[in-house]
Amino acid sequence: VDLSDFDPGYTGGLGKKEVEERLPDLTRRLGELQYLLYADQRYGLLVVLQGLDASGKDSTIRRVFADVGPVGCSVVSFGVPTPEELSHDFLWRYHQRTPARRRVVIFNRSHYEAVLVERVQELVPRETWERRYHHINEFEDLLAAEGTVLMKFLLHISKEEQRRRLQERIDDPRKRWKYNPGDLEDRKRWDDYQAAFGEMLTRCNMPTAPWHVVPADRRWYRDFVILEALIGRLEGLGLRFPDCDPAIEGARVE
Ligand code: AMP
Numbered sequence: 001v002d003l004s005d006f007d008p009g010y011t012g013g014l015g016k017k018e019v020e021e022r023l024p025d026l027t028r029r030l031g032e033l034q035y036l037l038y039a040d041q042r043y044g045l046l047v048v049l050q051g052l053d054a055s056g057k058d059s060t061i062r063r064v065f066a067d068v069g070p071v072g073c074s075v076v077s078f079g080v081p082t083p084e085e086l087s088h089d090f091l092w093r094y095h096q097r098t099p100a101r102r103r104v105v106i107f108n109r110s111h112y113e114a115v116l117v118e119r120v121q122e123l124v125p126r127e128t129w130e131r132r133y134h135h136i137n138e139f140e141d142l143l144a145a146e147g148t149v150l151m152k153f154l155l156h157i158s159k160e161e162q163r164r165r166l167q168e169r170i171d172d173p174r175k176r177w178k179y180n181p182g183d184l185e186d187r188k189r190w191d192d193y194q195a196a197f198g199e200m201l202t203r204c205n206m207p208t209a210p211w212h213v214v215p216a217d218r219r220w221y222r223d224f225v226i227l228e229a230l231i232g233r234l235e236g237l238g239l240r241f242p243d244c245d246p247a248i249e250g251a252r253v254e
């Protein structure tokens with residue numbers, strides 16, 4: 001997969017207004033499906049979000065999951081690993097946080113950083129990250145076989161849109177707290193990241209754990225694409241309310 005084949009500004013011929021009008025119904029539908037997933041008890045859902053700085057990971061979580069109840073849903077954000085985390089295998093800190101059955105967990109960054117930032121910044125040697133693709137596939141295969149539904153989204157933005165958003169973090173006092181000089185260092189390695197994304201998409205796109213490349217220059221289209229994908233997948237699971245004890249049928253509460 002070559003990411004340059006994908007247009008970050010793609011909108012499928014749809015207009016902002018028509019899509020924005022549909023978003024409330026879609027977020028509501030996702031909320032209903034999450035309720036059903038919780039009741040059904042057979043599956044957990046792991047949503048993986050990857051993307052460069054300012055690609056919109058936080059805002060996606062806020063907007064796409066707006067109508068999902070917090071009882072069954074949580075977000076885990078992964079930053080620089082701690083010394084303890086580094087003293088284990090690279091999947092250790094991620095596996096602990098995967099969803100139990102019934103639950104939705106959103107990974108804001110994920111185990112893929114092991115073949116992204118760690119590769120691009122040369123935090124580990126090539127032979128280490130090279131073998132990780134295989135282990136990631138095996139890990140996800142294990143999760144899927146044990147009842148975890150995996151949905152992986154790469155928020156794909158253009159270099160110009162990232163420039164605009166990082167500049168805004170500098171210029172807007174309400175966003176300045178998000179500014180991190182390290183983001184500019186990563187931006188200098190733009191091409192290396194695009195190559196690392198391409199290899200990740202090529203080598204870790206399993207039928208049970210597919211990648212979705214999301215055109216993310218426009219927030220409304222990004223949210224629309226992710227909502228449609230999540231709803232389609234959850235609807236395909238045949239979720240249902242569990243059978244109840246027949247003795248309850250018709251019982252009266254005094
Ligand atoms: P943020 O997503 O803005 O909160 O930043 C989290 C930071 O943690 C980013 O700069 C990532 O590059 C960094 N990070 C995440 N995972 C890893 C990892 N496995 N190794 C090194 N740095 C990481």
Ligand code: MG
Nearest residue numbers: 053182183186
């Ligand atoms: Mg950063």
